[in-house]
Amino acid sequence: MSLLTPDTGLLFWMTLSFGIVFFILAKYGFPIINRAIEKRNQYINDSLEAAREAETRLAALHSESEALLEQARKERNLLLQEAQEMKKKIISEARETAEAEARLQIEKATIEIEETKKRALGEIRGQIAEISVAIAGKVLGSKLESSEQQNRLIDRLLDDELIPKN
């Protein structure tokens, strides 16, 4: 067979075969691969876009959280300061209360002492009166009736002479 003359039989089969192959590939081959690749590229682009967006959002969030943290820190400092003041105040108040209490106690004690003293003096006066009466009776030789009048006399005498009542 000559190399340079086209053969009609082969041309016929070539037309048929290439036609079929072209039809199949143009319908079920290349466009499908192409479409898939395009979709994939779109998907990759979208994903990249989303990732970039997420990144910026994350950065914004980060700065936001930083600000929150800063604010929290400030608030904490404020609270601490307040607590410090409160502590001081409480302590000083407690001290004042304690002082007042102590003063009150001392006053009470003083009063009690005073009263006890008075009472003791009263008793002493009584005994002294009795002793005085007894002494006076012995001295006078006559038994004085321990009446109300006598007692009052003695009291007056004592007041004037010996120990003031209060």
Place this chain on the structure above:
Amino acid sequence: MILKNNILRLGILLLVVVLFTPSARAAEDFNVKETVFEHIGDAYSWHIATIADTEISIHLPVIVKGKDSGWQVFSSSRLEQGAEYKGYRIAQEGDYKGKIVERNHTGLETRPVIDISITKNVLGLWINCIVLLLIILPVARWYKQHTFEPPKGFRGAVETLMLDVQDELIKPCIGDDYKRYTPFLLTAFFFIFVNNLMGLIPFFPGGTNITGNITITLFLAVCTFLIVNISGTKEYWKEIFWPEVPSWLKVPVPFMPVIELFGVFTKPFALMIRLFANIMAGHSVIISLVCVIFITVSMGVGINIGMSAVSVVFTIFMYFIELLVAYIQAYVFTLLSAVFIGLAKVKHD
């Protein structure tokens, strides 16, 4: 170490080849030209191998329509060694050498009116078409099911090839409207590429010289020609029939229009010849180099072994070049087709 081993193995292989080649046959009736033409040409049966005088070949159906006898379908085994069957035989010499001829009542030998026999090239073409479909379609199906997954291995290779041709070649050459032409150009690219590669496989089912056959390249070039001229814009036709040159080149004798019109046909013609010649030449060179082994058998064992080694080395070298050529020619055909389409779609602002 590995290299040494390989050299040793190669030596043993060559020795085996030399020892087992029937030297008498090889020395006397070995015809290089015939062997080369048998390999690059077409035939009615597919000769696979000859083992100890037994020919292993596929007898393909002959489908002819004669002037008198009408449609005939029979196996080509009936026409072996010049045998005649129903008035048909394979011409052994003359203009129709190697083709089926019909002997009419006057004894004259003519070609049948229609000869669409399934020849070796047709079968090879079909096998290669099936290989092409088996490469692309499963990949396409995978892409349909796994749209958002990255392809690996073979699919990745197909995608790389496809995108390379599409984005680096078709898109810049044609421009905006490239999507209409990608199916044809991609099909042409992969068709030529697969056929080129299959042609490099030295045994069945490869080894057929499809893209090195002028009929095939003619068909592809005609496709390009039709697409180019159908998609030609008004400016394209104006540039052919009324190019912007001095008027005396156009009237009264239309030099430039004739030249331009001639160019319309030479472009696809060059496409046809380029692909055909490259692939055919590659096959011829490789087969000729292999033939050196058989030619030098009669020159003695020493020369034969030496030349065999040289032949194998050169054949390996040629095979690498042919692998390159297989891609380059597919690429060039697609590139030029795309360029011609792009030129036909020219628009002036």
